[in-house]
Amino acid sequence: MLEQLTTLLNEHQDAFHSQVPRYRQNRYVQIVVLRETKSHAIFTTEGQTLDVERLQAGLLSRKQIDRVVMYKRKQIAPERRTGKALMRDLGTLGTLQVSSGKKAAKATKAIQPSECQIMGGSCGICPDCILYGFAATTGNGSQRARVLTDSGFVVRDLRQVMRHIKLNAIQDTIAGGIAGSAFAGRENVLPQVFMPTVETLLDVTLPEFLYVLGNILKTTRYGAESNREGFVRNHILGIYWSDVELFSNLELTQRYYDALAAEQDIPDYLDLQHFLGHWPAIESATLGQVTGRTRKMDNLAELLEGVRNLYQDENVLRSLLQELARQSKQYVETVKGKDKEADSDSSEEDAEE
Numbered sequence: 401m402l403e404q405l406t407t408l409l410n411e412h413q414d415a416f417h418s419q420v421p422r423y424r425q426n427r428y429v430q431i432v433v434l435r436e437t438k439s440h441a442i443f444t445t446e447g448q449t450l451d452v453e454r455l456q457a458g459l460l461s462r463k464q465i466d467r468v469v470m471y472k473r474k475q476i477a478p479e480r481r482t483g484k485a486l487m488r489d490l491g492t493l494g495t496l497q498v499s500s501g502k503k504a505a506k507a508t509k510a511i512q513p514s515e516c517q518i519m520g521g522s523c524g525i526c527p528d529c530i531l532y533g534f535a536a537t538t539g540n541g542s543q544r545a546r547v548l549t550d551s552g553f554v555v556r557d558l559r560q561v562m563r564h565i566k567l568n569a570i571q572d573t574i575a576g577g578i579a580g581s582a583f584a585g586r587e588n589v590l591p592q593v594f595m596p597t598v599e600t601l602l603d604v605t606l607p608e609f610l611y612v613l614g615n616i617l618k619t620t621r622y623g624a625e626s627n628r629e630g631f632v633r634n635h636i637l638g639i640y641w642s643d644v645e646l647f648s649n650l651e652l653t654q655r656y657y658d659a660l661a662a663e664q665d666i667p668d669y670l671d672l673q674h675f676l677g678h679w680p681a682i683e684s685a686t687l688g689q690v691t692g693r694t695r696k697m698d699n700l701a702e703l704l705e706g707v708r709n710l711y712q713d714e715n716v717l718r719s720l721l722q723e724l725a726r727q728s729k730q731y732v733e734t735v736k737g738k739d740k741e742a743d744s745d746s747s748e749e750d751a752e753e
């Protein structure tokens with residue numbers, strides 16, 4: 401089954417590396433992901449209000465609107481957790497250990513890949529660390545992320561996509577004899593709200609690409625309180641190979657705004673078909689402005705079908721994850737291990753948000 405998928409991707413073979421490269425070669429894979437809320441969701445960093453930015457509505461429409469923001473960490477962290485849970489579940493992290501005499505790591509109580517944490521306590525060896533990057537907190541140096549993302553923006557104005565939901569908390573105390581004036585409430589993003597985003601993979605191998613794509617397709621919970629709400633469905637609009645970055649999240653959102661508002665004001669009701677319908681025009685307008693070499697995945701539906709089959713077959717999946725682990729390990733041992741001085745280059749890994 402993996403061969404079928406590999407055959408499909410064979411014509412794009414030169415877009416992938418056979419092993420994790422030492423130097424940047426700007427082989428980009430861009431996955432355009434339309435995120436759709438399927439329940440109420442709370443994209444806040446803290447407190448009761450949504451994260452909002454005032455921005456130009458479209459590329460053509462210069463009106464200002466307030467847009468709900470989904471910060472990049474809010475997009476990526478749940479997907480990383482999906483992937484790590486899978487690797488843990490299929491036991492491909494347990495066997496991962498670097499042998500090439502890492503004295504420093506040993507001295508500082510090296511974190512085992514099975515114990516690796518996204519925030520602090522990174523092992524520095526597992527595919528998650530090597531692909532999504534990690535900061536210099538342990539004795540393992542640091543690693544730049546090769547999955548690049550930005551904040552995502554909702555297409556419509558805040559007022560069209562938000563509801564303030566009061567929490568039905570019963571007031572236990574009555575201060576000064578006046579019944580509870582402190583009504584707790586929270587701003588929620590409504591269901592069926594859309595956010596076009598792109599995830600850019602830089603200089604990845606084929607197993608790394610399939611791993612990131614699987615994480616995107618399998619992750620369904622985002623935002624605060626994601627155990628109770630925040631169901632998000634990720635629709636893949638397109639996959640592109642290039643030597644430059646083709647899409648930006650804000651531009652995608654603004655192009656969608658222009659397309660949807662072309663006739664009159666942007667409608668209050670939007671569904672997936674509106675977004676799918678406008679995509680070919682937005683895609684070709686964007687690609688038409690690119691300076692660089694670009695290729696598109698023509699058989700997208702077939703590819704996604706292949707990926708679904710792959711993730712249903714435990715044996716094939718395990719061998720993919722083993723290969724992924726082998727590549728990370730090889731990279732750590734043969735490239736990173738010999739390249740320690742370069743690690744002093746401080747990490748740009750996501751400490752923000």
Ligand SMILES: [Zn+2]
Binds near residue numbers: 517522523527529530
């Ligand atoms: Zn790790």
